[in-house]
Amino acid sequence: MMRNVVGGLLVILGAAATLVSPWQAWYNGRHGSTYKFWEVFGSGVTDSRSGVTDSVFLIFLITAVAAVVGLLMRSRTLVFVASLVAFGFTILWMVRQGQAAGELTISSNNRGLGTGVANAFGGSLLMIIGALVMTGRPKEVAVADRTGAKAVVAPAPAPAPAPAGKMPESNAIPTNPPTPSAPAKPVPPPPTPSERTGTERLSKEEREMLGLDEEAPTQSKPPEK
Numbered sequence: 001m002m003r004n005v006v007g008g009l010l011v012i013l014g015a016a017a018t019l020v021s022p023w024q025a026w027y028n029g030r031h032g033s034t035y036k037f038w039e040v041f042g043s044g045v046t047d048s049r050s051g052v053t054d055s056v057f058l059i060f061l062i063t064a065v066a067a068v069v070g071l072l073m074r075s076r077t078l079v080f081v082a083s084l085v086a087f088g089f090t091i092l093w094m095v096r097q098g099q100a101a102g103e104l105t106i107s108s109n110n111r112g113l114g115t116g117v118a119n120a121f122g123g124s125l126l127m128i129i130g131a132l133v134m135t136g137r138p139k140e141v142a143v144a145d146r147t148g149a150k151a152v153v154a155p156a157p158a159p160a161p162a163p164a165g166k167m168p169e170s171n172a173i174p175t176n177p178p179t180p181s182a183p184a185k186p187v188p189p190p191p192t193p194s195e196r197t198g199t200e201r202l203s204k205e206e207r208e209m210l211g212l213d214e215e216a217p218t219q220s221k222p223p224e225k
Helices: 002-023 056-073 076-101 115-133 204-210
Strands: 025-027
Touching: 002 056, 002 076, 002 115, 025 076, 025 115, 056 076, 056 115, 076 115
Parallel strands: none
Antiparallel strands: none
16 A cells, blocks of 8 residues: 555656656757657657647656556556656657757756756656556455365255144135034923923822832732631
């Protein structure tokens, strides 16, 4: 984390220095914003003036924006490529200017290379150092199973059976509902002791005469003499 902060700070400082450099003296007091950037890749540096849109400022603007986008994306590759483009363009311009002037000197009296080239060179170099210091986005490491065994998913346990005598609750309507049983016939209560049948209503004498009372004492005959 600390390396990303330090690296990002170096990249921002370097990009700012490269953006300021075209508005300073590059060679013999001439500002970099007056040099055409495409002359570096063509016939060489000439005395013709350029506008802002086709000057060396356009190159440093593109590289600075790319470096900032790389910081936001935490992409070391994008930041490193942008810093290399800015650094390479600065070196190439110095080579082509030396060819056009026949010499390449460093002087402080508006002769030779000025502070603008120094800022472009130092700023692009700071961007390269910042890209190297950054750690970038952490990579996700997938751990492979060397045994090659596949994970076995255990089946879900079966639901426990309902206890005997207790039917599972269900909202379904039974297809064959049980038929209601016929009501039982009432059983008459036994007769009370006060109620007697027809034979029990006979008097004791009548029962003895009819021979219904077995417990009645039998008349003993007198012994024969």
